[in-house]
Amino acid sequence: MKKIEVEKVNKWYDLHHDPMLEKRYLTLEDIHPLLTELGSQFSVHKIGESFEQRNIYELVFGTGPRTILLWTQMHGNESTGTRAFFDLIKFISQPKDHKWLADHILKECTVHCIPMLNPDGANAFTRINAQGIDLNRDVIDKKAPESALLQDVLKRVNPLYCFNLHDQRTIFSVGAGNETATMSFLAPSIDQKRTLTEGRKDTMKVIASIHNLLLDVIPGKMGRYTDEFYPKATGDNFQKMGHKTILIESGHSKGDYKRTVSRRTTFLALLEGLRFIGDEQAQIDHKKYFDIPNNEKKYLDIIVQNSLIDGAKKDIGILFLEKLENGNIIFVPSINQISDLSELSADKIIDAKGLEFANENDVEKWVKNRFN
Ligand SMILES: [Zn+2]
Known part of the structure; x- marks a missing residue:
């Protein structure tokens, strides 16, 4: 054969x-x-x-x-x-x-x-x-x-x-x-x-x-x-x-x-x-x-490295939620985890270069604006 x-x-x-x-x-x-x-x-x-x-x-x-x-x-x-x-x-x-x-x-x-x-x-x-x-x-x-x-x-x-x-x-x-x-x-x-x-x-x-x-x-x-x-x-x-x-x-x-x-x-x-x-x-x-x-489970859509959240250095892990809108799939960024993500990889890795956030709510707002 x-x-x-x-x-x-x-x-x-x-x-x-x-x-x-x-x-x-x-x-x-x-x-x-x-x-x-x-x-x-x-x-x-x-x-x-x-x-x-x-x-x-x-x-x-x-x-x-x-x-x-x-x-x-x-x-x-x-x-x-x-x-x-x-x-x-x-x-x-x-x-x-x-x-x-x-x-x-x-x-x-x-x-x-x-x-x-x-x-x-x-x-x-x-x-x-x-x-x-x-x-x-x-x-x-x-x-x-x-x-x-x-x-x-x-x-x-x-x-x-x-x-x-x-x-x-x-x-x-x-x-x-x-x-x-x-x-x-x-x-x-x-x-x-x-x-x-x-x-x-x-x-x-x-x-x-x-x-x-x-x-x-x-x-x-x-x-x-x-x-x-x-x-x-x-x-x-x-x-x-x-x-x-x-x-x-x-x-x-x-x-x-x-x-x-x-x-x-x-x-x-x-x-x-x-x-x-x-x-x-x-x-x-x-x-x-x-x-x-x-x-x-060590892969994400986006990792934003090196942000400062309430003074602590952290990474932001983002996964896309896939949603149907007018017959098309749209990819809505959603925070999956915030911590040290040096063990994980992603489709896209962004260096935030010390971008500061007061708290996780601020991070959420930023993610919404940045990736939409
Ligand atoms: Zn299935």
Whole structure:
């Protein structure tokens, strides 16, 4: 089995990725035209409706023996996975020089996808659904219609592997270093003891192969989430039920607030994940998963160094709140912490050169004026 030549696929991407999908605020209206223009390799049908009666679709491609379930945007304001998913669809439709790879995936895998599981949250640009429910914590209660739909598909499809796609906040760093995590991964645990089952090992192998491929693209910019067991999380429960679940978190890259870098690397991750799963002969040691550094929360959007607050030298750490305003995302600076932040890094570091503030309220006013 051939391996992916990442440079060549990157060239394909430069020429063929859809510029219409550059925006972070992505709604059902945006993806609807894409769902109606699919080639003959794909079938699409409505599986149900969200709480506010927006359509939720399932798209299927491939005829292979390995069944895969992939869903995106279960958190409505996390669109990078959806955008990367449509890059994958474009690749499968028009692979050009990479026909062998598209054919391999179509022949070896049957992929069921729910692009935009939470269209109400996507519309409102919220993590939660229209009932205020976090779908990633609703797997047991199934209070949201979207959660019930996902599990209906899970039961019907009985996937060998699942891909659960999310966006992570800027705050995540690679280890304690000063790099932001552009991509993070997790092979979820099935219990508090974080037992290393065969299923988890297989999940780790897929992630290790993805990590391996992306080392040539974003070296030092990948992290691994804590495998602490979350009893109510979707991935943990699906894993426990025997579906090997790969969590992918698309993240920040310096200056890249549109997440064009992680959109591309998420596309590459999906492509390599499917190639690897589809290759019976593929071998990789699951322990390579542990070569990926742990995530930490050591990155911010802005750090203002060297200010004097009530006479004491301190740094001001700022995170952007992402808000929807007239159909656009605006980034509202918000103070995250004020202290000695010499251990942290940020997208932008500003030297305040001893700028004096009487108290933290004054700092807040200054931040509002300075960064708006
Ligand atoms: Zn998420």
